[in-house]
Amino acid sequence: MRPLFLISRLSVNYIGKLLCFGLLFVVYASITTAFASPSGYQDDDITQGTLEYFQQNQVIQAFALDTQVSMDVSGLLNRVTVKQVFINDSDQWVNGRYLFPLPETAAVDSMKLRIGDKVIAGQIQPKKQALQTFETAKKQGKQASLLQQQRRNLFTSDVANLGPHEQLVVEISYQQKVEYRDGVFSLRFPLAITPRYNPQAESTTEQPQLAMPSSANTTTVKHVRPELDVKMQVNIDAGFELTSLDSLYHPIKQSNVGNHYSVNFASKQIADRDFVLQWQANVGAVPQAATFYQTGKTHVKNNSIEREQTALRQPNPVDNNMYSLLMLMPPSVEVSEQHLIARELILVIDTSGSMSGQSITQAKQALQFALAGLRDIDSFNIIEFNSDVTLLSATPLPANSRNIGKANRFIQSLEADGGTEMRSALQTALVDSVQQDSDQTDTRSDMLRQVIFMTDGAVGNEHELYQLINDQLGASRLFTVGIGSAPNSDFMRRAATMGRGTFTYIGNESEVQQKIEQLLNKIEQPVLTNIGLYYLDGSVPDYWPTTISDLYQNEPLWVSIKSASHQQQPIIVSGNINGQYWQQQLDFEENQAAKGIDLLWANAQITSLELYKDNASRDRVNKQVEALGLLYHLVTSQTSLVAVDVTPVNPLIDNPIDVQLQPHMPHGLNAAQSSQVLPQTGTASRLWLLIGFSLLGLGLLHYLWLRQRLPGQLLVIESHD
Known part of the structure; x- marks a missing residue:
């Protein structure tokens, strides 16, 4: 041996x-x-800014963009004009595309193409027809522009045949309400877009696709990140003296003459975070109810040419309907200790790659403040999600010091990485986490179940998530908290509406404690439930939204109404306060004349129709939305605005250069400086590294x-x- x-x-x-x-x-x-990018993001996702292209091995800046925003606030209404100045600094003829955000509540109704001294008004057309009109003009060498909606808060502006060293101005206008809650007026203008994550799994729910003009002759391009020049002008006619006027995230200059206030950016600003302006008035200066009206439509047809009319000065002779906007502040209710309801609070935090940097810091702080606001009678759980879902506990925990300490340690360990698989997290929050032992059923059946969902909303499968909320909400209430400098507020606001909750936006660490404490205090108990509207004679007006969410403390009721001008009569608003029937009569004695009220009514109807659209109703809803868009001259998912100059100008129509504009990443988001994708958001790279190094x-x-x-x-x- x-x-x-x-x-x-x-x-x-x-x-x-x-x-x-x-x-x-x-x-x-x-x-x-x-x-x-490939697994989680699509090539046509979300770009804005400026672009360079290659020619003979040289990098040439082909396009620049100057954005000018003008807002005119009158009382509770805001009319906004956005000018996009496309500048071609090259020696080539170019076609340009710019994808940009607008507020999700914007009723976009006007687009004008300015070429030198010429002004061409955009015509509303069905979406496919408008795209064909633009493509035909482009091939014929004509200058044209096309405005399309890609999501409720995302639009594309295309221009065709911009000559060498020429500039072209696209002017877009929209109507919206001023936000009012907790005694604070505010408006928000988005200036950046967080890249969206699209789950790899196939979905049976139709997702909106970006409808883009063709780019068959596109030259190889190099994306750069320039300082996008944005100018902001806000004029406020509040109707009363303001006690404060503040911009939350941008330095401003302000001045006033009486009750008229003017706000401008103090210096050149980079478009990497949303602009938010807030103002307050003395207690008692703000009315508890307000109504605005307009007779006839804003846009009328004359000799087959669309032209904008002021309905107050020249009403539409065909449409004699009266359009009204109603704002009503329900009475404040003090909830005594004996009437407080124990609640089961489910805290959901997004820890995907898009939440990296300041966003994850703000979200973790928000969780800690939410835990600090729990009462002894409450229970809670924490769910964190990225590519996977992790729970603090299999079942909700009593809100005692031991469990809260355990939860704080769990929060400290959270890091932002991976994909945004929101469907699994929502399903867990609405269904899985309510699984309970039989001996717990009686204890928890009387608890108010509330889900607070903290995320930037950077997902592309919104409609699939809306369907999930609609199917599985049950008795829960869903409250969304937007985190970061440019959250997907359209998704979060609509998700909260379907979830019978509210949407809160946190854009800075200094706001976290105040806004989370306000949210927790507000949602202890709804103030007004089972809200309905009817005329004094018992008939029901044509109002939107038809399903009104519960109202919480210091939140107003907003309703858009259409009625025949000869049938004006008082309206009764009714509901339940603390289980008691309540109603208030509005006589419209102090009706205020205003512009664009019809646009808000039509936009509210479109929003409601699309919110609950599913596979069975899709074709019907799309036809209804198209009809409303054409009738009220609105850009929708089914209609677009197109403007074409009749004179061909480009002699080189066979060899144009197509360019797309490139964005700044949202402020505070950690991402590679050379790419527009998020860190490891769509991949399982850490798993592959672990397997590789193990082998x-x-x-x-x-x-x-x-x-x-x-x-x-x-x-x-x-x-x-």
């Missing part, structure tokens, strides 16, 4: 395979980390074992003669 120190050919092959597989996994993980380690250990390099090891292979 003699020891032999041998390495067989089989062992060598085995080691080689382990090392090869390990290296493959590591290389694959590195590639997917560097190019995280490399196993191969190395096996090799060392065979070579007797491990401590205390002796390899003895006996040979029998």
Whole structure:
């Protein structure tokens, strides 16, 4: 018997395979980390800014964009005009595309194309027809512009045949309400877009697709991140003296003459975070109810040419309807301790890659303040999600010091990475986390179940999530908290509406404590429930939204109404306050004349129709939305505005250059400076790295074992003669 120190050919092959597989996994993980876009993001997702292209191995800046925003606030209404100045600094004829955000509540009704001294008004057309009109003009060498809605808060502006060293102005206008809650007036203008994550799994729910003009002759481009020049002018006619006027995230200059206030950016601003302006008045200066009206439509047809009319000065002779906007502040209600209802608070936090940087810091602070606001009678749970879903506990925990300490340690360990698989998190929050033992049923059946969902909303499968909320909400209430400098507020506001809750926006760490405490105090108990409207004679007006969410403390009721001008009569608003029937009569004695009220009514109807659209109703809803868009001259998911100059100007129509404009990443978001994708958002790169290094380690250990390099090891292979 003699020891032999041998390495067989089989062992060598085995080691080689382990090392090869390990290296493959590591290389694959590195590639997917560097190019995280394909699995989670699409090439046509969300861009804005300026662009350079290659010509003869030289980088040439082809396009620049100057954005000018003007707002005119009158009482509770805001008329906004956005001018996009496209500048072609090259020697080439170019076609340009700019994808940009607007407020999700904006009723976009006007687009004008300015070429030198010429002004061409946009015509409303069905979406496919408008796209064809634009494509035809582009091929004929005509200058044209096209405005399309891609999401409720995302629009594309396309221009065709912009000549060398020429500039072209696209002027867009929209109507919206001023936000009013907790005694604070506010308006918000989005200036950046967080890239959206699209789950890899196939969905049966139709998702909106970006409808883009063709780019068959597109030249290879290099995206850059310039300082996008944005100018902001806000004029406020509040109707009363303001006690404060503040911009939350941008430095401003302000002045006033009496009750008229003017606000401008103090300096050039980069479009990397939303602009939010807030103002307050003395207590008692703000009315508890307000109504605005307009007779006839804003836009009328005359000789087949769309032109904007002021309905107050020149009413539409065909449409004699009266359009009204109603704002009513329900009475304040003090909830005594004996009437407080125990609640089960489910806190959901998004820890995907898009939440990296300041967003995850704000969200973790928000969770901690939410825990601090729990009462002894409450229970809670925490759900964190990215590519996977993790729960603090399998069942909700009593709100005692031991469990809150455990939860705070859980929060401290959270990091932002991975994909935004929101569907699994929502399903867990609305269904899975309510699983309970039979002996807990009686204890928790009387609890008010509330889900607070903290995220930037950077997802592309919104309609699938709306359907999930509608199907599985049950008795829960869903409250959304927008985190970061540019959250997807359209998704979050609509999700909260379907969830019978509210939407809160947090854009800075200094706001976290105040806004979370306000939210928790507000949602202790709804103030007004089962809200309805009817005329004094018992008939029901044509009002939107038809389903009105519960109102919480210091939140107003907003309703848009259409009625025949000869049938004006008082309206009764009714509901329940603390289980008691309540009603208030509005006589419209102090009706205020205003412009654009019809646009708000039509936009509210479109929003309601699309909110509950499913596979069965899709075709019907799309036809209704198209009809409303054409009738009220609104840009919708089914209608677009197109403007074409009749004179061909481009002699080189066979060789244009198509360019797309590139964005700043939202302020505070950690992302590679050379890419527009989020860190590891759409990939399982950490898993592949772990597998790869594990295989490399196993191969190395096996090799060392065979070579007797491990401590205390002796390899003895006996040979029998």
